[in-house]
Amino acid sequence: MIWSGRTLVPLSLWLLPAESEPMPGPNLRAFHETSRKLDLRQPLEFLLAEFRRGNIADSKRGGEDSAIRAHLGGLSAAWERVFPGFPACPWRRRTLTWEYHRGRRDAYLRQLIAAQVSADQTDCFLIVNPATVLGRHARALAEALPACEVIGTDIDPRGERVYRILNFWKYRGLTNYQFVRESIFEPDLKRRPAVVTFFGACGSVSDGCMDYAIATDSPFLICRTCCHDNIAGNTQVIRRPTHINRFFAFKNWGLERYKRARPGFYFSDRYRENAYPRSAAARELMDTETIVSIAQNTADSDICRSLIDLDRCLYLRENGYDVMYREELFFAHRRPEVAG
Numbered sequence: 001m002i003w004s005g006r007t008l009v010p011l012s013l014w015l016l017p018a019e020s021e022p023m024p025g026p027n028l029r030a031f032h033e034t035s036r037k038l039d040l041r042q043p044l045e046f047l048l049a050e051f052r053r054g055n056i057a058d059s060k061r062g063g064e065d066s067a068i069r070a071h072l073g074g075l076s077a078a079w080e081r082v083f084p085g086f087p088a089c090p091w092r093r094r095t096l097t098w099e100y101h102r103g104r105r106d107a108y109l110r111q112l113i114a115a116q117v118s119a120d121q122t123d124c125f126l127i128v129n130p131a132t133v134l135g136r137h138a139r140a141l142a143e144a145l146p147a148c149e150v151i152g153t154d155i156d157p158r159g160e161r162v163y164r165i166l167n168f169w170k171y172r173g174l175t176n177y178q179f180v181r182e183s184i185f186e187p188d189l190k191r192r193p194a195v196v197t198f199f200g201a202c203g204s205v206s207d208g209c210m211d212y213a214i215a216t217d218s219p220f221l222i223c224r225t226c227c228h229d230n231i232a233g234n235t236q237v238i239r240r241p242t243h244i245n246r247f248f249a250f251k252n253w254g255l256e257r258y259k260r261a262r263p264g265f266y267f268s269d270r271y272r273e274n275a276y277p278r279s280a281a282a283r284e285l286m287d288t289e290t291i292v293s294i295a296q297n298t299a300d301s302d303i304c305r306s307l308i309d310l311d312r313c314l315y316l317r318e319n320g321y322d323v324m325y326r327e328e329l330f331f332a333h334r335r336p337e338v339a340g
């Protein structure tokens with residue numbers, strides 16, 4: 001057992017993200033009904049007020065936690081009603097251990113997708129996983145859904161190549177998965193995915209993936225965002241004396257060099273400052289300078305991460321999706337009247 005700063009945690013929880021029992025297919029009718037009743041603008045207004053009052057990233061965490069509970073508690077409760085089984089995390093938020101726990105959230109997301117596809121199995125589904133990194137999640141989905149075709153894409157093929165070689169034997173029989181080298185900022189729009197999914201796509205790469213789902217009219221977008229600090233070309237991090245802050249500062253030191261050496265990796269002129277906020281609703285409440293300042297504070301602030309993700313939720317709504325959100329996870333489905 002080890003102390004997580006909140007409770008005693010079995011070592012196994014630390015070591016391996018567990019695959020829990022298959023979950024029942026989400027009820028899409030309940031999803032649409034619940035999603036439409038959710039007010040996404042009000043929590044954005046309240047959290048923005050907290051940000052403007054400077055009530056963020058408090059070292060004692062009480063301020064952030066109570067603001068998140070007060071203003072996002074309703075969204076999380078709605079999520080739990082429609083998508084039960086959200087993996088509880090024993091670690092304190094905005095810590096490296098919490099970040100590490102994302103593997104459990106990714107496993108949960110994969111189950112949501114598998115349950116949704118299985119429940120909805122009409123014909124062969126195309127699932128596209130941009131920013132696939134190693135192709136690990138894409139292969140696991142292909143293995144779980146043999147009737148589906150799964151394509152993993154990434155601008156950098158090296159991670160996927162290494163993972164393929166190391167797991168050659170495990171996936172020797174897998175025929176419904178393929179990797180395509182592709183920038184999400186210049187994607188192949190001829191494909192017609194039924195599901196667009198990603199498991200952490202840094203900063204504007206997440207926005208590129210969301211625009212890919214919109215542009216390909218994908219019925220489902222089921223994903224996890226990450227590295228909110230890297231939207232709008234930003235690599236600045238407001239410094240604070242925390243491990244996670246040091247981690248993000250070091251990551252951005254590297255990304256700033258990447259930016260110059262490898263154009264199109266992580267950053268794109270299509271997603272510079274003027275592309276943010278994403279939604280018309282958020283643009284009524286904050287300007288570009290504000291959201292970039294919010295991004296620079298995301299390492300140590302859930303309020304700031306949530307502000308960027310709520311803007312994305314409103315953007316998806318403005319582009320024909322009903323959406324639900326919880327702790328960097330998105331479940332979006334095209335509104336039937338839009339999908340036609």
Ligand SMILES: C[S@@+](CC[C@H](N)C(=O)[O-])C[C@H]1O[C@@H](n2cnc3c(N)ncnc32)[C@H](O)[C@@H]1O
Pocket residue numbers: 102130131132133134153154155156159182183184185199200201202205226227264265266267
């Ligand atoms: C580092 S991973 C993100 C992992 C993430 N931090 C997580 O929480 O799991 C980001 C991936 O995005 C890919 N990427 C960067 N720019 C891209 C682009 N323009 N198009 C597609 N993938 C891109 C990188 O190659 C990398 O594999």
